[in-house]
Amino acid sequence: MMETIRSLGESGADLRAPAVEEGARRRFDRIYDTLRMRICLLEYQPLERLREEDLAAEFKVSRTPIRRVLVKLEAEGLLRSVHGVGTFVTDIDIRGLEQVYQLRVELAELIGRLAPVKPDATRLQAFRDALARCEVLVVTPEPRDFSRLNIDFFHLLNGLTENGPLREISERLYFQTTRIWLKTVSTLNRFSLVLHEEIRTFHREVSDIVAAVEIGDLQSVGHIRRAHIAMSFARLRAYSAGRGTGEDVPS
Amino acid sequence: MMETIRSLGESGADLRAPAVEEGARRRFDRIYDTLRMRICLLEYQPLERLREEDLAAEFKVSRTPIRRVLVKLEAEGLLRSVHGVGTFVTDIDIRGLEQVYQLRVELAELIGRLAPVKPDATRLQAFRDALARCEVLVVTPEPRDFSRLNIDFFHLLNGLTENGPLREISERLYFQTTRIWLKTVSTLNRFSLVLHEEIRTFHREVSDIVAAVEIGDLQSVGHIRRAHIAMSFARLRAYSAGRGTGEDVPS
DNA sequence: TCAGGCGGCGTTGTGCACAACATCATATCA
DNA sequence: TGATATGATGTTGTGCACAACGCCGCCTGA
Structure with a gap:
């Protein structure tokens, strides 16, 4: 979409500068991606306040x-x-999170039905690479790497449909939920135990999906x-229900 | 969602000023809604250029x-x-439009399945009012009134789910498609004929839906x-395929 | 006659100073 | 002592001047 506008002046200008100097739009995207990733990886926690001046100085x-x-x-x-107060990272309560998850459940199925793309060799290899990374994680659990793999794998899956609007919306909802998921899980006192279990579950999911993709x-x-x-989501709800009890956990 | 943030300072400040003077956020929303409606009603046509200074002067x-x-x-x-060129209303080609429609088709069904709300008396009356407006339109077709009724009826339907994210997304996709639909139809030389037929079709849809809501x-x-x-969408595609032929049209 | 460069013009993007606003500590009075 | 007013302080929102950028007409040379 928007082909007509893109042809107005961008196609020739994007490749003019090799990689070193950046135009306004490129800088905008860079800062945007950076901040969004920080929010998603909990470097900025929900309800945390961001100061425009600090960000301006950093970038x-x-x-x-x-x-902007x-x-x-x-x-x-x-x-x-909020005028005169600050800029805050949003938080979602369990009720709002359930709504987003309900939607994601339905959208997940649509990716296989609306404009699916037959994965080429490169993409297939990317799926196998993700599976390999996953197997490493099962042996050596690491929250940060798990988050990154989760994001990367999501983008791989999202690339399986050519329906642009569906991709955009799925990505938006994903970024809304994954950080809340991570926050909820990371505040459990059984954190490392749960993390390990979640990684193993994720590994099964990746295995199944890669097999289907193959x-x-x-x-x-x-x-x-x-x-x-x-x-x-069902596990997440169970976790937050039994939060902090630490029942039948040895250490 | 975002209850915790809303309680930081908004709840008390919103009702302080009755209706005459407006804060920054209120002004922002007013301008945003105005411009979006203009785009949707084709007051700003696709590919049309907007000048920031003109808008600044107007508001x-x-x-x-x-x-912002x-x-x-x-x-x-x-x-x-586009830096140094202008700000343009986006356009969507038939391929992109099909993708959005595919998505809207799926989402429409979700509204009845995800967190449906039992409509109260007020809402029910609103549906009946919409049906009445529709019946007036069948007798006296009017493009602008049709567009407005279409938008209002969409919002009524969107209110039938309590799933906030679903509402937001549906609204966004609706605003993306309805203006392109209107643009395509209004450029037909069989315009008034097609409009009348579309209104009658819409009337049947409203009748069926209101009956189900009842x-x-x-x-x-x-x-x-x-x-x-x-x-x-199927009709829209047929229209644009036979655009300008004016076959078997008397006047 | 035409190809290529170059400079004026209009538009969006940026920097900076100030206004508007919310919060909190302090002072002041009953 | 407590409650209320009030000013200090820090933050986001706004206005304005200028920079960066794209477009287009003109000019120059072959």
Whole structure:
């Protein structure tokens, strides 16, 4: 979409500068991606306050372009600015989280049904690489690497549909939920135990999905994913219900 | 969601000023809603250029708050700013439009399945009012009134689910498609004929849906709506395929 | 006659100073 | 002592001047 506008002047200008100097749009995207990733990886925790001036100093720009990024992140539902008070990372209660998960469950199935793309050799190899990374994680659990693999794997799956709007929406909802999931799990006192279990579960999911991708059955990919997202939320709810009890945990 | 943040300082401040003077956020929303409605009603046509300074003059503010609104509209996919050139209303080709429609078809059914709300007396009356407005339109077709009724009826339907994220996404996709639909139809030389037919079709849809709402069968509402959205796109595609031929049209 | 460069013009992007606003500590009075 | 007003302080929102950028007409040379 938007081909007509893109042809107005971007196609020739994007490749002019090799990689070193960046235009306004490139800088904007860079800051936006950085901040969104920080929010998603809990470097900025929910309810944490961000100061425009600090960000401006860090990225070596004035407040103005920072504010542009913050406005977009606010439109995506990740931030909330309050005049005279501050800009805060949003939080979602269990009820709101359930709504987002319900939607993600349905959307997961759509990826296999709406404009699925037959994965080429490169993409297939990327899936196998993800599976390999997953197997490493099972042996040596690491929260941060797990989060990154989770994000990367999500993007791989998202690339299985050519429906652009579906991709955008799935990505948005994913970024909304994964950080809350991570936050809830990381505050458990059984954290390392739960993490290990979650990684093993994730490993099973990746195995199943990669197997389905190998034979080109994208519909099954959707069904597998749907089931895992639903179960993931069910476990999350169970975790937060029994939060802090630490029942039958040795250490 | 975001209860914790809302309690930081908004709840008390919103009701302090009765209605006459407006804070920053209120002004922002007003300008945003105005521009979005203009885009949706084709007051700003696709590919049309908007000048920040003109908008600033019209709304009696500087370019700064205008730019905030434009950034948000760009994030929603309705605008596209190009440095040194201008800000343009986006256009969607038939392929992109099909993707959005495919998604809307699926989402329509979800409204009846995810957190449906039993409509109260007030809401029910609103549905009956919409049906009445529709019956007036069948007699006296009017493009603008039809667009408004279409938007209002969409919001009524969207209110039938309590799933906030689903509402947001449906609304976003609706605003993306309805203006392209209107643009395509209005450029036909059989315009008035097609409009009349579309209004009659819409009248049948509203009748069916209101009947389903009356007996509280929201699942059926979703199914009816799904069918009508799909057929609407099929007709749209047929229109643009036979655009300008004017076959078997008397006048 | 035409190809290529170059400079004016209009638009969006940026930096900076100040206004508007919310919060909190302090003072002041009953 | 307590409650209320009030100013200090820090934050986001706004206005304005200028920079960066793209487009287009003109000019120059072959």
